[in-house]
Amino acid sequence: MSCILHIETSTAVCSVAVSEEGQSIFVKEDFQGPSHAVSLGVFVDEALSFVDNHAMLLDAVAVSCGPGSYTGLRIGVSMAKGVCYGRNIPLIGIPTLEVLSVPVLLYQELPDDALLCPMIDARRMEVYAAVYDRSLVVKRKTLADIVDENTYLEYLDKHPVYFFGNGATKCRDKITHPNAHFIDNIYPLAKMMFPLAEKAVANRDYKDVAYFEPFYLKEFVATQPKKLL
Numbered sequence: 001m002s003c004i005l006h007i008e009t010s011t012a013v014c015s016v017a018v019s020e021e022g023q024s025i026f027v028k029e030d031f032q033g034p035s036h037a038v039s040l041g042v043f044v045d046e047a048l049s050f051v052d053n054h055a056m057l058l059d060a061v062a063v064s065c066g067p068g069s070y071t072g073l074r075i076g077v078s079m080a081k082g083v084c085y086g087r088n089i090p091l092i093g094i095p096t097l098e099v100l101s102v103p104v105l106l107y108q109e110l111p112d113d114a115l116l117c118p119m120i121d122a123r124r125m126e127v128y129a130a131v132y133d134r135s136l137v138v139k140r141k142t143l144a145d146i147v148d149e150n151t152y153l154e155y156l157d158k159h160p161v162y163f164f165g166n167g168a169t170k171c172r173d174k175i176t177h178p179n180a181h182f183i184d185n186i187y188p189l190a191k192m193m194f195p196l197a198e199k200a201v202a203n204r205d206y207k208d209v210a211y212f213e214p215f216y217l218k219e220f221v222a223t224q225p226k227k228l229l
Helices: 036-053 070-087 096-107 194-202
Strands: 003-008 014-020 023-030 060-064 091-094 115-121 126-132 138-146 161-164 180-182
Touching (some): 003 070, 003 194, 014 194, 036 070, 070 091, 091 096, 091 194, 096 161
Parallel strands (some): 003 060, 060 091, 115 161, 161 180
Antiparallel strands (some): 003 014, 014 023, 115 126, 126 138
């Protein structure tokens, strides 16, 4: 197991956590944002002081890498890179929609054939969403969806599908299939990143600190129709 600093800034919530031996041991969260430019530096300084004061060796930094807020992701990734450079430790990038799924998998009772559809609000009736099974195997990659009653029928006709995240609330009136279930108050939080980060460490799945960017800023946006940007 490793000691990892986690940074999550993809939505209006700003959060920082430290995990060691697979357990969250330090957490700071601000739900009053977006206030990443003000809060993140303070939270990271407190987290690093906590690590140093307890004579722990920080092994890596994990950062949520999108999709999400353009500004929030830039701030979070810049901070993560700075810590990695300063301490000469590796960088881990965790997809935001996977981070959103962790509390659902940990704390919700789901049927064996359930599918998860985390959603990040993209304004109007648009969301960034993906579809996973209970093992977080991708059943449909992240896309920008314009949501109507037919958007997820191919999954809803065969499985119970659980929708959550800050983009899900506005979809309740559109997605009325009997297999559609909505879970409220699910946020991407740093303290939920550690299972995914530990897996990345075990697989040595690290990012190039010099060139890493949130995929929302590069690969994802570059492939979307201009009207969604």
